Ligand SMILES: *[C@@H]1O[C@H](CO)[C@@H](O)[C@H](O)[C@H]1NC(C)=O
């Protein structure tokens with residue numbers, strides 16, 4: 001258990017020593033010495049410090065001579081205020097009947113602790129950080145005790161659900177309401193106990209957390225958006241892992257990139273798995289807003305917040321057929337108003353750079369085609385000659401038999417030798 005009372009523990013020790021030496025039976029809470037606490041509207045009992053239990057005393061309000069409660073009350077060294085209210089706050093004096101011992105008590109009113117509001121965060125897969133705040137202001141000195149225990153989940157190599165012992169959750173040394181579970185196990189669940197304590201009591205909040213639920217990386221850093229010279233519809237975006245994410249091979253991040261022409265209402269979204277992306281459908285000539293977020297590769301937890309927006313404008317020179325025409329821009333704008341498209345992995349190579357193999361294939365196919373063309377020409381030529389010959393023969397040899405070609409194509413319109 002870790003405690004934020006440390007500043008007050010010195011005081012506690014001092015009180016304890018004072019109590020022992022005075023052998024008083026006043027039950028002591030903690031807080032500044034000489035201060036006792038009560039709740040508005042409730043019965044409050046003040047105790048005369050330095051006086052043993054049962055010793056009759058006189059009670060006065062500080063700087064008032066009027067006797068508040070005399071020794072005949074039967075309450076010994078205690079002063080009873082039936083329904084305390086704010087006018088009862090202040091300093092009281094108690095004095096033994098022989099005036100030998102005089103004690104001073106200050107009454108402060110406030111409320112018992114309420115269950116604190118606790119939430120836990122993890123921006124990496126090593127440490128879980130929990131923060132808290134009071135759910136109700138008590139008006140009293142308050143501290144928090146923080147502890148946790150681990151629960152191995154079944155099916156993670158441990159046969160049964162197995163609880164570790166409670167361990168302190170170390171609190172922020174600067175006094176911020178935060179404690180950190182260092183080197184937490186990724187597949188385990190943790191039960192956090194944050195107990196608010198004040199002089200009127202204690203109130204505990206228990207919270208179960210696991211990396212799987214709370215992991216939320218910080219946004220990627222170093223986003224850069226650059227034009228691609230010669231490509232008026234392309235933008236090249238690159239970024240880096242958040243520095244808070246310890247990089248180990250089996251804990252990677254995936255990314256989500258959004259872009260839109262500046263001032264356009266809707267974002268286009270792609271999910272690159274790497275640290276860069278080429279946007280191929282940017283609107284030529286317009287500056288674009290680009291942002292990126294990250295999430296654990298296994299989908300644990302949630303997406304990070306978006307990185308700050310970075311502006312980029314596509315290159316204005318055009319080397320290729322990517323010349324924008326107004327119709328295209330219009331479709332594109334309409335497109336980008338549609339819901340996010342599924343992740344596309346555009347080919348980052350420029351379109352006009354064919355590789356040598358591709359060029360060879362083109363050459364070979366050209367060769368094959370011209371050969372086929374020649375062959376077809378030769379065949380047609382041969383076929384025509386045969387056909388004419390046959391026509392001549394049939395004219396010579398009697399009544400014309402309508403051949404299947406002759407029925408469709410007049411003989412004089414048959415193709416001649418192809419121009420090659
Ligand atoms: C987690 O806490 C340990 C101990 O302080 C520290 O060494 C480590 O760098 C922390 N991990 C991250 C990712 O901040």
Ligand SMILES: *[C@@H]1O[C@H](CO)[C@@H](O)[C@H](O)[C@H]1NC(C)=O
Pocket residue numbers: 162163
């Ligand atoms: C939890 O597991 C550990 C070993 O993993 C074992 O030593 C311990 O006894 C177990 N505790 C309970 C309560 O089962």
Ligand SMILES: *[C@@H]1O[C@H](CO)[C@@H](O)[C@H](O)[C@H]1NC(C)=O
Pocket residue numbers: 001145147193194195204206
């Ligand atoms: C939570 O912590 C407080 C203070 O250490 C302790 O008194 C209480 O028993 C704990 N509650 C549970 C459920 O463990």
